Amino acid sequence: MNSIVSNNKLAIANLFELLQDPQKAQAALAQQVGNHFAWHGPKPFKSCSSTEEWCSTFWLPFVDAFEGVSRETHMLFGGISQGKADNSLDGQSWVGATGYYEGVFAKSWLGFEPSHQVIKLRWGEFFRFEDDKIVEMYTLFDIIDFLQQINKNPLPPSHGTDFVYPSPTGINGVLLDESSASETAESMRLIREFLFEGLNNFDEENLTSMGVADFFHDNVNWYGPGGIGACLSLKEFQDYHQQHWLAAFPDRKVQDLDSLFAEGNFVGSSGWAGVTSQHIGNYLSAAATGNRINFNGMDFWLRRGDKFVENWVFVDMIDLFEQFGVDLLQQAREG
Numbered sequence: 001m002n003s004i005v006s007n008n009k010l011a012i013a014n015l016f017e018l019l020q021d022p023q024k025a026q027a028a029l030a031q032q033v034g035n036h037f038a039w040h041g042p043k044p045f046k047s048c049s050s051t052e053e054w055c056s057t058f059w060l061p062f063v064d065a066f067e068g069v070s071r072e073t074h075m076l077f078g079g080i081s082q083g084k085a086d087n088s089l090d091g092q093s094w095v096g097a098t099g100y101y102e103g104v105f106a107k108s109w110l111g112f113e114p115s116h117q118v119i120k121l122r123w124g125e126f127f128r129f130e131d132d133k134i135v136e137m138y139t140l141f142d143i144i145d146f147l148q149q150i151n152k153n154p155l156p157p158s159h160g161t162d163f164v165y166p167s168p169t170g171i172n173g174v175l176l177d178e179s180s181a182s183e184t185a186e187s188m189r190l191i192r193e194f195l196f197e198g199l200n201n202f203d204e205e206n207l208t209s210m211g212v213a214d215f216f217h218d219n220v221n222w223y224g225p226g227g228i229g230a231c232l233s234l235k236e237f238q239d240y241h242q243q244h245w246l247a248a249f250p251d252r253k254v255q256d257l258d259s260l261f262a263e264g265n266f267v268g269s270s271g272w273a274g275v276t277s278q279h280i281g282n283y284l285s286a287a288a289t290g291n292r293i294n295f296n297g298m299d300f301w302l303r304r305g306d307k308f309v310e311n312w313v314f315v316d317m318i319d320l321f322e323q324f325g326v327d328l329l330q331q332a333r334e335g
Contacts, residue, residue, distance in 0.1 A: 121141055152333070195257075
């Protein structure tokens with residue numbers, strides 16, 4: 001872990017503190033970004049190319065809607081990315097973080113009337129740095145999980161367990177100090193084998209063809225997004241998520257990722273169109289469309305020994321269903 005990555009982590013930790021004050025948010029981010037900046041967020045938000053646009057269209061409406069909103073950070077770590085499928089040079093410096101926002105839903109947001117209840121909103125963010133400045137920022141909110149909390153869920157009941165998104169078990173996930181280089185290297189080796197040699201080897205018939213049991217502990221906790229839910233063992237992961245996912249998307253492939261980096265026992269990854277597939281089977285409430293689909297998502301993994309024991313997962317379900325021709329937000333508003 002080099003000093004540049006360590007400095008980048010500290011910059012993000014400090015930024016999170018400053019963003020709590022809406023009056024300082026735009027200036028705080030502006031101080032951290034480079035001359036060329038791009039923000040990519042969850043649907044229905046549009047990408048932004050300036051901190052002013054980010055603040056006015058995304059951040060301030062959010063903090064205004066949730067009274068007393070505070071950020072809880074479960075994980076924050078950084079590293080140098082090795083996200084190319086062919087393992088060619090990447091070398092970009094990233095920081096990833098995830099946790100909850102908590103606040104009272106007090107004003108309209110996304111076209112939904114306030115419920116005046118406490119909401120815990122899952123968030124994940126990835127930051128790419130160049131020359132000590134943020135040049136790219138990716139954000140996902142679990143909007144389906146939010147809709148479930150206000151009883152506006154547009155999807156069928158989850159196969160997994162809803163509302164399970166804890167901090168890492170028995171270990172601090174906020175890594176501001178330097179981590180072991182050997183542990184970092186082992187985490188990167190294992191995740192690259194899992195993604196590019198395991199998942200990409202599915203024979204479109206048998207789940208065991210991917211060898212997931214070689215990478216996931218039998219008691220792995222897989223914290224899926226709203227609409228899928230948490231799977232609290234390898235068997236649940238296969239029964240509640242993987243078999244349904246691969247029936248709908250059997251030819252899915254992990255492609256070049258925007259980021260894939262490790263620090264110590266943790267791994268983070270983000271990809272806008274990081275996975276692609278043809279939609280040839282029913283998925284949740286959507287019939288097969290035959291469309292070519294790109295998945296926007298984020299993952300955080302915790303390794304212990306030679307297996308991953310926890311996996312925190314974001315999928316932009318609003319964007320996914322939009323590619324099916326389905327407007328989940330409109331369905332939720334009308335439901």
